[in-house]
Amino acid sequence: MLPLLLLPLLWGGSLQEKPVYELQVQKSVTVQEGLCVLVPCSFSYPWRSWYSSPPLYVYWFRDGEIPYYAEVVATNNPDRRVKPETQGRFRLLGDVQKKNCSLSIGDARMEDTGSYFFRVERGRDVKYSYQQNKLNLEVTALIEKPDIHFLEPLESGRPTRLSCSLPGSCEAGPPLTFSWTGNALSPLDPETTRSSELTLTPRPEDHGTNLTCQMKRQGAQVTTERTVQLNVSYAPQTITIFRNGIALEILQNTSYLPVLEGQALRLLCDAPSNPPAHLSWFQGSPALNATPISNTGILELRRVRSAEEGGFTCRAQHPLGFLQIFLNLSVYWRSNLGTGVVPAALGGAGVMALLCICLCLIFFLIVKARRKQAAGRPEKMDDEDPIMGTITSGSRKKPWPDSPGDQASPPGDAPPLEEQKELHYASLSFSEMKSREPKDQEAPSTTEYSEIKTSK
Incomplete structure (x- = not known):
């Protein structure tokens, strides 16, 4: 009687263990072309402990294909043929014995877009395709960047x-x-x-x-x-000092700058680096803990004084090192401005002196040439009038009508031709000359005669 009472209980337990097929998988998955994606998946199926223990095989198929004849895209059954286009790219991950059906899709291609369904087989008792829960895969263009x-x-x-x-x-x-x-x-x-x-x-x-x-x-x-x-x-590699936008010449980390006393001075120190170095100015050569006169790269002096003559240092401090440059400032006073003018004046005077010497030399040569020309002429008579002596023998005038030269000499008294002397007369006017005689003295006659002797 007792076994009959237990029979309904056993039937009740069997009813509670009603076979259930479940699949948990994403409905839609998107992957970019050339990339890979992992699709998590888990499943369940009815199984009795007193069943035999045949191997468990799982499969992923393209939607619309017949499981008994179609090629699979992924499986753990070595006897089933896999599609060549998915071979090695679609793989099962996880332990199927633990009901893990996760699918890895690598090097996704545009032609992989579509729906897929999962199937489980175990012996003759379990053969089931989860057509209700399908995986929809979409492959898009690659926009991901490395x-x-x-x-x-x-x-x-x-x-x-x-x-x-x-x-x-x-x-x-x-x-x-x-x-x-x-x-x-x-x-x-x-x-x-x-x-x-x-x-x-x-x-x-x-x-x-x-x-x-x-x-x-x-x-x-x-x-x-x-x-x-x-x-x-990087730390600063070079330092450049600018004045009015013009870079100063730097030799061996030292620069020289002359400035007029009272003149305004504005200097800019530039040291390219990354991150930017801290720039500062010091008077003279800075000691280890010296106080800067400027905590920027700008040194500005409104009126340069003579006391500020000397050295200034621009330092560029950087976490990777430092660099500095020395500037020698020379102040020119207004009182010694002439020192700069004297050389120019001396140069100008030298040019003028040279020009004068050249002119004197030319004048001397002309005078010397004139003297040589005069030395080649006949000497004047001792009793020759100074004024009339300037008349050359080539300046001959016709004799006056009433002069003795108009009278003919007797033929018998004529000397030899060689001894004949010609008489020449000239008329001179002294209207333009001032008289050397006193005013009260009577002026002499305005007409004078002079005898000019020439030898042939």
């Missing part, structure tokens, strides 16, 4: 390791190829720039330049890249 990783800030002269990776990529599918470009990579071997990692030793001139990592999956036309701007920290 990430460039490195420790910031970059420091000039210190080697730094950089790596490039693509979020969402996985090991499944063809490998990725990398390409680095940028001015900072010019000293590197081209082969080095084809790896996902490289070692870079930045320089000061690399600050602010671009570095690009480009990724491409082999066998696919999918390419993506990212560009970053390098932030290189």
Whole structure:
């Protein structure tokens, strides 16, 4: 009688263990082309402990295909054929014995877009397709960009390791190829720039330049890249001092500047660095704890005084080091402005003296030439009138009508032709000359005669 009473209880327990097929999976999954995605999945199916223990097989199929004949996209059954286009890209992850049906999709392609359903098989008792819970996969164009990783800030002269990776990529599918470009990579071997990692030793001139990592999956036309701007920290390399926008000449970290007394002076000290160095001015050569006269890069003197003549130092302090330059300021007083004019005046006087000497030399040569010309003429008679002596023999005039020269000489008294002397007369006018005689003295006759003797 007791077994009959227990029978309904056993039936009740069997009713409570009613076979249940459940699948928990995302309804929709989106992945970019060339990337991978993991789809979590878990399932349940009815199983009795007194059942036999055949192996458990699970499958993922394309929607609309017949499980008994179609090729699967992923399975743990080595005897089932997998679609060639999904081979190695669609994989089951997790332990199916623990009812884990998670699916990994790598190197997603546009043709992978569609619906998929899950199926479980175990012996002859369990053969079930979860058609009610399907996975909808959508593959979109690649818009993801790679990430460039490195420790910031970059420091000039210190080697730094950089790596490039693509979020969402996985090991499944063809490998990725990398390409680095940028001015900072010019000293590197081209082969080095084809790896996902490289070692870079930045320089000061690399600050602010671009570095690009480009990724491409082999066998696919999918390419993506990212560009970053390098932030290189470096100490000041040079210091330049400007006056009115003009850079002063610097030799061996020293510059010389002459300034007029009372003149306004404004100097700008510039030391390129990153981050910007702290600039300050000191009078003279600064000691270790010297107090600056200016905590900026500007030194301004409203009126330069003679007491300010001497040295000034501009210092650029940076976390990676410091640099300084010495400026020698020379003040010119107004009282010694002539010292600058004297050389010019002396130079001008020298030119004038040379010009005068040349003129005197020319005059001397002309006078000497005239004297030589005069020395070649006949000497004057001792009794020759000074005025009439200036008349040359070539200046002959006809004799006056009443002069003795008009009378003919007797033929018998004529001397030889060689001894004949010619008489010449001239008329002179002294109307323009002042008389040397006293005013009360009667002026002589305005007409005078002079005898000019010439020898042939």
